[in-house]
Amino acid sequence: MATLADVARRAGVSPATASRVINGSSKPVADELRERVLRAVAELRYVPNAHAQLLARPQRSVVGVVVHDVSDPYFAEVTRGLQRVATDRGRLVIICNSYRDPERELEYVEMLRGQQVAAIVLAGSGYHDVDFTTRLTEKLAAYEATGGRVAVVGRHEHPGDAVMPANDLGGRLLGEELLRQGHRQIGVIAGPRVLTTITDRLTGLRAALSDAGVPLPEEHLRYADFDRDGGARAAATLLDACPGLTALVALNDSMAVGALALLRQRGVRVPEQVSVVGFDDMPVAADVTPALTTVRLPLVELGARAMTLALDPSAGLSRVEVLPATLVRRESLGPAPR
Amino acid sequence: MATLADVARRAGVSPATASRVINGSSKPVADELRERVLRAVAELRYVPNAHAQLLARPQRSVVGVVVHDVSDPYFAEVTRGLQRVATDRGRLVIICNSYRDPERELEYVEMLRGQQVAAIVLAGSGYHDVDFTTRLTEKLAAYEATGGRVAVVGRHEHPGDAVMPANDLGGRLLGEELLRQGHRQIGVIAGPRVLTTITDRLTGLRAALSDAGVPLPEEHLRYADFDRDGGARAAATLLDACPGLTALVALNDSMAVGALALLRQRGVRVPEQVSVVGFDDMPVAADVTPALTTVRLPLVELGARAMTLALDPSAGLSRVEVLPATLVRRESLGPAPR
């Protein structure tokens, strides 16, 4: 690998001069020398060593992102927003998948710190785990103490800049719509109980129901993996245990799609016999049959705002932005059969 | 940010000793000193500067990946395979989205070179653009000349290690199945004509049709954006121009889903009036209605193999692996109406 010294030697100038022309320094360099340096760069196919540059000129420019899984459509969307803003500002992004493993999340924060990233964005639900939360907060604090910036999306337990989807409001909207359609026997297909996102969505849903005096007994609730298959399995056990349900609330669209698949397989008609609603409004929601009634979260915007918070120095106090949830009515929710 | 020198000072040892205990060097260190160093590390929340480490011990450990767009389900899957292998081997991955912009692709290769990555994986269709291809090859050669490893997925124009999905075979499978079902008036919804992937798939399809003496006139072909909306638009113009078509071949599943949406909107029944087939077998393919008949590509495997090639030093000659395409029969393809 050619170094700056090689370039300088070949151009017959000092490394200082070579560096200056390569970086477009403000210091003037005679045209002839500049010409020679540029020629040497091309001939040697010289590319500056980014690490050496970072050491010499500690100008942090890359930002780290920790998500649960980029290939999950939810995070794919959030990441798109994150990337857009980062790219617009000329920042390189390092994406890390925690696969919902708290330990790995901690490791990545450490690693990103070692990479001297300018900012860390943590996207994805927090965990109901005091020990983990404490350790994470501790690590982030250490990072921030040395000038690092942190922004989170969807984690109210972090004491700093945050962008929050209105998960509880979304749950409430769903509950209200279900009631409006006459449903009283409602089953819930929830994701892992350890995720705060689940708790939040559930809280909103519960609030809507209890405001109307409709109970949500514990046996109407199933916790499963936060994906399509988890949704299908939970729907199966739920329906077996409580045959009287007229509606299924899945706490994300992937699970809802799984539930839909199971119902189709069992020959249960949606929404005539059982209604299904989802959450997130993933691109797929409009394309399944029946099209999913769901709650839309501005995912790309969530990512974009988070990156903006991470890159714009905070004024000191922590900024929390809540992005709205809106109900999207399609065909999977109908009036309750009697 | 605490440095190694800070740690050493606080522990009352030399930087060398501190470095040795932190990195678990083979050189023995007295327990008491080791203890003191570890305590200092904890107290100062010291994390080694990865860039300085890289400079001092030029051990390339991260690998760069350039994809068109991670949030596209196709690349989400490929990336998952890529990541799995990389993580298993303790490699960090830098993901770059080119958004199908050749210029950006070139820039990223340059950037990754500067980052001293151990390997570069280029995933995603190549371009029919001689100038671009030349420049890319040139840059990759420069990188490889300095010990960098390169692997590509889905680009036969790169003269090195490559993993190829059997795009042409997939096209052929689709064509044959269509013929078997009696279709003769076939429309094709293609992605951007500049992508080699499109050409390959088209070639296979054409071969199957021409083997059977069935023509594929140019006006039955539409090039559009390689996504859902592009598929919907192309389906619309195609149907308007050629009302006699009995089947639509979309060159990826996203476009197929778009076509399905358009047909539903126009009240055209699938597959009774018009059949639709896709390509890739994205997760969504099974959940749309009617479920998509499509060609499955082992996407995760594609990524995993590519990363393996990239990390295992090549024996010199270039390795090319072709991964098979298989037909997945579902409901969107039926017999041709007469």
Add this chain to the structure above:
DNA sequence: ACGCTTCAGGTAAGCGCTTTCCTGGGCAGC
């Protein structure tokens, strides 16, 4: 008791770059 080896720990060079500070030649001013 002396010289040797052994080995824990320290010293310092060097990774590739940026940038401050210095140098020396050219020029204007008197």
Add this chain to the structure above:
DNA sequence: GCTGCCCAGGAAAGCGCTTACCTGAAGCGT
């Protein structure tokens, strides 16, 4: 014609780390 200034270009320090090499004390044999 000499002094002083300006400025292009170079020398060198230093970013944070690793590691080859050195040092000095302890331990051994004779």
